[in-house]
Amino acid sequence: MLENYLPILLFIIVGLGVGVVLLAAGFILGPRKPSEEKLSPYECGFEAFEDSRMRFDVRYYLVAILFIIFDLEIAFLFPWAIVLDEIGLFGFASMGVFLAILLIGFLYEWKKGALEWE
């Protein structure tokens, strides 16, 4: 069973390796003529006038929180979905309760306007 994962590990390493090799090739083959203007951050033709790591909209944060909850939900659903025909009505009912609680939270978010972007 576990030896099936060896090719995957190797594949991940090779995948990283492709990135490292290409990047290194770029550094070796490409020219290197830095200048102050070239190394400044891109901004439409004028000097950057404030820190670019600015404050961002709180809704991005809300989306991230919602994502964590829903993604966990999906992780729960995966094993449940596979054995559904074996666990029958009881399995369906318990997941129904779980989904219902999640959906109440989702509806609350919706009504509160957390999903509005305008």
Next chain:
Amino acid sequence: MAELTEFIWIMAKIVAILVPLILAVAYLTYAERRVIGAIQARNGPNRVGPMGLFQPFADVFKLLFKEVVIPSNANRFLFLIAPMLSLMPALAAWAVMPFSDGLVLSDINAGLLYILAMTSLGVYGVIIAGWASNSKYAMLGAMRSAAQIVSYEIAMGFALVGVLMAAGSMNLSGIVNAQAGPIWNWFWLPLLPLFVVYWISGVAETNRAPFDVAEGESEIVAGFHVEYSGTAFALFFLAEYANMILIAALAVIMFMGGWYSPFHGLPVLGPMFDWVPGIVWFVLKMTIFLYLYLAFRATFPRYRYDQIMRLGWKVLIPVTVVWLVVLALMILAGLGPWFN
């Protein structure tokens, strides 16, 4: 000694997957320009080699000989690690892809889980690139892109749960085998709403038009990779196109019967096409989805960001949740959409 030959054998298989994949990426960029050119009644690249067929190689060499600019106030380490982080999962996800019956590098039981894990990792490359560049456009693009990828991943995850329910297996070959039969046996028909949701969120996941606000050439120049040049940019480019091919391949496996011919099991037509190897069908079906990607880009106007978020959260997620409940009830009532 046995370990060494085993190791070399695995490496050979990895190369045998990666080289065609990277070639496919190269020719997908070529196809994109030719197809969009044709749709817009112009030629597209046709100067390098016959019909411009060597254009991708010319592009690669051009990118290789360009300077890799690292902006002075960027975080150097993160700036360089980000493109690798976005390329690695886009390539590594192919380790479990069944190209044909038994033609798979690693046939693990948790195949789908592994693919989802890998595609989720891609968002780190985007957000780290945006942060490390220390540029406003990069930051804005990364925020938008991350929120969008994350939102559509939920819809996509729910759609895939539906596939799992219908197939009863997380093994990708198992999912394909559950669809054995002619074209109306494949999951796209019984799971049509989930198939549509999957494909829309697949396009949004890869930040492609019409959901490409994250790159939005006309508003935030190129989003999270404005500051990247040369091969560092090439890595992001490679990752984006490898991800497109991955989403297309997954669509084929989940909903389009993988390597099965559309006439499989039919009385006369079935045996007529038996000589065609499975991988040919697999690639043909994939090509259709890739063409859709290109056609979307040529024909659809870009969505606004609030429209994207509304579609993801208020349309796709409720649709999939309702359909999952319907599907679960169908399974319990014994009138499932599966055919064996």
